[in-house]
Amino acid sequence: MANMAQAIRMALHYAEKNLELKDVFGQDVGAPLGGVFTATQGLKTAWNAPLDERGIISMAMGIAMTGSRCVAEIQFCDYIFNTMDLLKIAGNTLWCTNGQYNLPMVVMTPVGAGIRGSIYHSHSFDSWASRLQGWKVVMPSNPLDAYGLLLSAIKDPNPVLFLKPKALMRVRGEELIPGEPTSEKELKAMIDAPIGDRSKWKPQWPQVKDYEVPIGKGKITRSGERLTLVSYGRHLLLCNEIADELKQENISIEVIDLRSIYPYDWQMVKESVVKTGRVLFVNEDTEVTNFGEHLVYRVVQELFYHLLARPRVIAAKNVPGIGLHPNLEDATVPQKSEIKNTLLEIINEIP
Amino acid sequence: MAASKKSTSKLKNLPPALMIQIHELMVKSRVLEERLIKIYRAGESYFWIGGPGEEAWGVPLGLLVQKGQGLKYDYLHLHYRCTPTLTAMGMEMKEAIRLMMNRATDPSTGGRNFSGHYCFPKWNVAPVTSPIEVQYSISLGTAHAQKKAGTKRISIVSGGDAGTAEGDFASCLIWASRKNQELPLLITVQNNRWGISTNFEGQHGESQIADRAKAFNIRSRVVNGNDPIESYLALKEEMDYIRSTGKPSFIEAQVSRLYGHSSASGANFIANEIDCIKEFEKKLLDAGMISKKEISHIWKKYEEEGVAMAEEARSEAAPRAESIWDHVYANNENSDWRKF
Numbered sequence: 202m203a204n205m206a207q208a209i210r211m212a213l214h215y216a217e218k219n220l221e222l223k224d225v226f227g228q229d230v231g232a233p234l235g236g237v238f239t240a241t242q243g244l245k246t247a248w249n250a251p252l253d254e255r256g257i258i259s260m261a262m263g264i265a266m267t268g269s270r271c272v273a274e275i276q277f278c279d280y281i282f283n284t285m286d287l288l289k290i291a292g293n294t295l296w297c298t299n300g301q302y303n304l305p306m307v308v309m310t311p312v313g314a315g316i317r318g319s320i321y322h323s324h325s326f327d328s329w330a331s332r333l334q335g336w337k338v339v340m341p342s343n344p345l346d347a348y349g350l351l352l353s354a355i356k357d358p359n360p361v362l363f364l365k366p367k368a369l370m371r372v373r374g375e376e377l378i379p380g381e382p383t384s385e386k387e388l389k390a391m392i393d394a395p396i397g398d399r400s401k402w403k404p405q406w407p408q409v410k411d412y413e414v415p416i417g418k419g420k421i422t423r424s425g426e427r428l429t430l431v432s433y434g435r436h437l438l439l440c441n442e443i444a445d446e447l448k449q450e451n452i453s454i455e456v457i458d459l460r461s462i463y464p465y466d467w468q469m470v471k472e473s474v475v476k477t478g479r480v481l482f483v484n485e486d487t488e489v490t491n492f493g494e495h496l497v498y499r500v501v502q503e504l505f506y507h508l509l510a511r512p513r514v515i516a517a518k519n520v521p522g523i524g525l526h527p528n529l530e531d532a533t534v535p536q537k538s539e540i541k542n543t544l545l546e547i548i549n550e551i552p
Numbered sequence: 553m554a555a556s557k558k559s560t561s562k563l564k565n566l567p568p569a570l571m572i573q574i575h576e577l578m579v580k581s582r583v584l585e586e587r588l589i590k591i592y593r594a595g596e597s598y599f600w601i602g603g604p605g606e607e608a609w610g611v612p613l614g615l616l617v618q619k620g621q622g623l624k625y626d627y628l629h630l631h632y633r634c635t636p637t638l639t640a641m642g643m644e645m646k647e648a649i650r651l652m653m654n655r656a657t658d659p660s661t662g663g664r665n666f667s668g669h670y671c672f673p674k675w676n677v678a679p680v681t682s683p684i685e686v687q688y689s690i691s692l693g694t695a696h697a698q699k700k701a702g703t704k705r706i707s708i709v710s711g712g713d714a715g716t717a718e719g720d721f722a723s724c725l726i727w728a729s730r731k732n733q734e735l736p737l738l739i740t741v742q743n744n745r746w747g748i749s750t751n752f753e754g755q756h757g758e759s760q761i762a763d764r765a766k767a768f769n770i771r772s773r774v775v776n777g778n779d780p781i782e783s784y785l786a787l788k789e790e791m792d793y794i795r796s797t798g799k800p801s802f803i804e805a806q807v808s809r810l811y812g813h814s815s816a817s818g819a820n821f822i823a824n825e826i827d828c829i830k831e832f833e834k835k836l837l838d839a840g841m842i843s844k845k846e847i848s849h850i851w852k853k854y855e856e857e858g859v860a861m862a863e864e865a866r867s868e869a870a871p872r873a874e875s876i877w878d879h880v881y882a883n884n885e886n887s888d889w890r891k892f
Contacts, residue, residue, distance in 0.1 A: 223700065251730070256689055256723040263693015263707075266678055267623055269700075287689075290681055298671045298679045299662030300879035334887075335880055358882035417892070467892040499889075 202373045203381055203388060205365070208344035209240040209309075210392060211378060211409045212351040213272060217245050219411070220355050224264055226250050227257055227274030233399050237276060238311060238370045242394045243404035258284040258308065262291050265306035270355060275310040277318075278326040278364070291360045292335030307354045307361050312340070313435050313485050314517075314534045315368025319525035322367075323534075325486035325517065327433070327462050330362050331495070337416050338462040340364040342437035344374035346460060349414030357416060364462075366434035380409035419466035421473070423448075425455035428479040428548055430540075431470055431496065433459040436483045439537045443544065452548065462492060467499065474500055478509035479547050485534045488516040510550035515540055566781055568841055574615070574640075574780045575836060578607035578829050579847075580854045581639040587858035588652045588667055589811065589819045596866065597652050600819055601668050603633030605810035606742055608828035609777035612784035613740075614640025616791055617708065619675045623701040627676040627694035629687035629709040632668030633742065634680070637710075641675055645854070646861040655868045656875075663871040685718030687711060688739070692727045695735035695800075704795045706736040714747025716761055728800040729768040737800040738790060739765065742777060744809035749817065765802035777805030778828040 203211065216222035224246055227236075231249040235242030250257050254275055261273035275281045281288070288308075295303045314323035330338040337359055341347035347365070354361035373385070382388050391405040422437065423444040432440045437458045444454040455473050459465055474480045480500055482493035493514035500512045515535045517523070523533045566574075585604040592600040603610060614637035618626045630637060635648060647659050651670065654663040660671040660679075671679040678694070681687060691709035698705050715721060728735040741761050745752040758764060765772035771793065775786040783805060790801040808825035812818055836842045880887030 224696075251723075251726055253723050253726065255720055256692065256727050259686060259689030259720065259723070260693045260696060260727065263690045263695070264697050265693070266690070267627070267694055267697040269697045286683055287686060290683070290686060294679055295882060296879045297661055297665050297669075298673075298879075299658075299660075299664060300884075301671055301673045302679055303882040305882075337881075359885075464886075464889070464892055467889070 202375065202385060203344045203378055204371050204373050205341070205344045205347045206238050206240045206370045207388065207392060208348040208374070208378055209351060209365070210242060210244065211381070211407070212348045213241065213244050214406050215409050215411070216270070216352060216355045220270065220352070222246065222270045222272065222355055224248070224269070224271040226260070226271070228252055228276045230274050235394060236274065238365070238367065239394070240365070240370070241274070243392060243402075254280050254284050255287060258287040258291070261306045261308065262287065262304055265304035265360070266302060268305070270305060272307040272309060272355065275308065277322050277324070278310040278312045279321045279324040281310055281326060288333050288336070292333045294335070295359070296335060303358050304360050305358045307351070307363055309363040309365055311365045311367035311370070313366050313368060314523050314530055315435055317525060317527065317530065318367070320522035323523035323530065325484070326364060327484060328486035328490065328492040330364065331463050331492040333362070335360065337361045337464065338364065339416055339460060340366060340434040340462060341460065342366065342369065342434055342458050345376045345378055346414050348378045349412045350416070350460065352411065353413045353416050356413075361416070364434065368435045369438070378409055379412045380407050382407055414460060417461045417464040417466060419460050419469045420458045421455060421469070422458050423454060423456035425453035425477070427453050427477060428481065428544060429455050429457065429470070429473040429477045430481050430483065430544065431457045431459055432483040433462065434484070436485055436535060439540060440483060443537060443541050454544070470496065471504065474504050475507050478507055480512045481515065481540070481544055481547055482513070483515045483535055483540055485517050487519045488514065489519040491516045509552045510547045513543060513547060515543055566784060571781070571836065572842065574611050574784070575832055575842070576850055577611045577614075577640045578636065578780065578832065579850050580645070581607050581611065581636040582829055583851065583854035583858055584639065584645050584648055585635055585811070587645070587862060588648065589815070591649065591652050591862055592815050592819065597654065597667065599666050599815055600652070601632050601666065601814035603635050603668070605744065605808035605825060605828065606633050606777065607636040608780040608832065609742060609783045609805040609807050610634055610636025611640040612780055612787050613637045613708070616784070616787050617641060618705060621674050621676060623698055623703055624705060625676050626705050627678065627691070627698070627707040629678045629691040629694070629707065630670065630680055631684060631687060631711045631715070632666070632680050633712065634670070634710060635668065638670055638672070638677070643670070643672070645857055646864060649858070649861045649865045650868065653862070653865045654870065655865050656871045657865070657868045662875070684711060684715035685720040688724035689720040689727070691737060692724060692735060695728065695737040699736055699798060706738055706791065706794045708738045708740070710740040710742060712747070713741055713743040713745065713752060713761055714750070714755065716741055716764070717755055725765060725768045725770065729770050734799040736794050736798050738794055739770070739800060739802045741804045742807050743804055744807050746809055746813065748813045760804060762802055762804035770800050770802050772802035772804070774804045774806065777807035778826045778831060780828070780832055
């Protein structure tokens with residue numbers, strides 16, 4: 202099975218070949234490195250940009266203005282903040298021009314902690330991104346979803362932020378990407394660049410096929426009755442683990458992978474919360490003014506009389522950064538034990 | 553590196569008909585801007601900003617653009633002082649007035665944005681933004697797409713001297729000039745020597761902004777932007793250079809700012825600035841190319857048109873409140889989270 206970096210690479214290759222994707226660019230995105238997480242290795246249209254995040258975003262905007270398709274990368278989301286007004290402009294261009302200029306562009310950027318990246322390589326961007334009106338925002342939790350969400354993003358006529366959970370870039374999926382060889386070794390030999398001299402290397406792409414994960418549609422990854430656990434990206438895997446563990450204790454948890462942060466799959470969340478009466482939202486962006494708070498607000502507004510317990514959010518601590526030492530990182534971003542304990546508290550709460 | 557004076561001298565004079573056309577468009581643009589100020593002062597608009605004083609630069613630019621939609625034509629990344637350029641390209645007075653009066657019929661923004669924030673996809677005119685620098689870096693993208701498409705068309709970006717303090721201006725110079733990856737981009741700065749209320753000396757150490765392009769091996773020059781003939785000849789030469797080489801060029805045009813920064817600073821006529829139209833009219837009169845009566849007729853014609861257009865726009869519909877949800881996403885896809 203492909204890992205997420207390979208899945209992203211194959212999606213970009215598919216789009217180059219079939220979706221008129223003409224430019225994939227960003228810092229170190231082109232040869233010889235092919236991206237710091239190797240997600241753009243071997244691509245025909247990948248090229249290296251100057252070390253200029255604002256230039257990268259605005260270049261993408263200009264390309265999109267001509268109707269041409271591009272995927273731009275900001276190497277780590279920690280460095281996207283100096284492009285904020287450009288992201289704002291990209292999101293408002295269609296609206297400000299009364300529908301005359303749409304910007305069909307994709308910006309992908311690695312997010313979150315989990316690789317001991319310290320202050321400037323551990324930031325999250327999902328809550329910030331949810332405030333960029335006019336953008337669609339997606340975050341996969343597995344390689345197949347990464348493949349399908351990226352193809353949907355490239356096809357979308359709007360600007361789309363594709364958030365890559367960096368801690369999952371080497372995690373293999375449980376499902377094959379359509380057209381992917383069944384052997385991991387075979388796939389690696391075909392599309393992973395060799396260590397050392399790559400000047401003569403060319404990838405042998407598998408015949409991958411079209412596959413879409415629709416933007417705005419979540420997925421129930423574990424069915425259950427006692428509580429709804431909503432997450433995305435890296436923490437979705439922790440939520441699945443917890444649900445599997447509790448299942449052994451006959452505690453049935455429903456896990457929803459939101460997959461799209463905006464627009465989000467409210468109908469899926471709603472139906473689940475109506476069924477379970479209890480809900481916990483989990484992500485690793487900071488806790489104050491967190492996107493999960495918006496979801497709690499909506500639960501309270503629309504589903505109050507279905508609730509059997511207070512809805513809650515687990516997110517990262519509201520501190521300026523994520524310290525390098527594991528003690529600091531672990532104390533800052535949500536850990537499995539914290540999620541599990543909170544979840545049990547909610548289940549045991551008596552209305 | 554400066555463009556050669558020899559080649560400029562070959563084009564010292566423009567055809568008389570072209571000079572008359574330039575004059576008329578300069579007057580039309582000025583009258584339009586003055587009408588927009590009057591609309592603001594009458595309380596029929598909330599804010600005015602525009603380009604009176606830049607006609608001798610902006611009109612020649614508009615006349616030289618290969619206008620149309622798509623990669624087979626030039627792209628323009630203008631700022632909010634570019635009424636003269638758009639007037640020369642064919643923008644009617646009523647289009648600017650509708651924008652000024654926030655009508656639903658405003659062709660640029662549908663009543664959503666300030667005066668001067670034009671947008672005309674039919675001519676590849678990118679939406680003007682309030683941040684004064686982002687057009688410099690966005691123009692790289694259209695130039696890149698043009699280069700990739702193999703056309704001889706160019707992207708044109710304009711901004712003011714104060715905006716060159718922003719990093720996007722540096723981005724533009726860096727990305728446009730990379731060796732063997734140069735972009736077909738005409739980079740222009742209209743230097744009116746003011747950044748709102750801060751004068752040129754208060755924010756610049758360089759003598760000429762055009763000198764900054766030299767550091768990137770971008771061909772550059774300074775022109776008297778109050779002289780429409782000099783502007784036209786310089787623009788034509790640089791645009792021809794870009795079309796033939798695919799490389800960028802830079803022009804700093806020294807211009808006047810005749811009504812201050814915007815309505816925020818009063819929008820009153822500044823008498824000690826050079827008025828490029830008055831100067832040009834003197835030259836045309838001295839050359840016997842136009843009479844005082846003809847000049848007077850041109851001013852009157854556009855005054856009357858401006859008044860009529862304002863009356864027309866006044867009677868047109870305002871944007872509907874519920875239209876705030878329109879165009880958040882392409883094809884009017886649902887954007888209201890309450891309806892997910």
